[in-house]
Amino acid sequence: MNKQILENRTKLFAHNCVKDAVSLEGSKLGSHISGQLIRCSTSVAANYRAANLAHSKAAFTAKLSIVIEEADECGFWLEFASEENILHSSISDPLIKEASELTSIFISSRKSIQLNNK
Template identity: 35%
Template sequence: MKSDLPDRTFAFAERVVRLCLVLEQNGRVSATLANQLLRSGTSIGANVEEGQASQSKADFVSKYSIACKEARETHYWLRLLASTELVSADRLSPLTDEANELIAILTAIIKKSRS
């Protein structure tokens, strides 16, 4: 069964890019946070893609572990944007929920791969 994770992380990255485009228009603080969010939010999918072409189990676990760390960082930036009211929590909720789900999926894959 083919994993939908590469497509799902790509779609997540697209949503992050669109949010960051809006944030960059709202001043220096928003642009700085947008840059942080853009780096971590797009890195998740990039590392999943690299993991798909891994040369060993250790390489696979390494790439997915990085993706999971990036998902956690992305979740942090989304929470910060909501708590500072730069973007409404309601608007960020779908992205925050997806970040949480990606963390859970990646964590499960990493644990299963290590056992």
């Protein structure tokens, strides 16, 4: 998968998470999860974009590690919102799936880079 496709995919993921996060606001828990989900989902997109501008493989790998952590965190907040019944599974499940897929893609990329550097 090329970097432009992944940049677009991570940005779309962020947009979808933000749209759903805004709908959570209204309770203290909803507002908290909303803020966390907005922060980590937009971080996935922004840090992947920044990784593609990295000046070295080490810098790229470091940024990719941030992307992995943030994508996994998105999955956590989506699962948590669903478990707390403040986000319906019909909304959360596709986003949880995408968070998991993005996490797996970026873990594989990081492993490939690390193996090629040995």
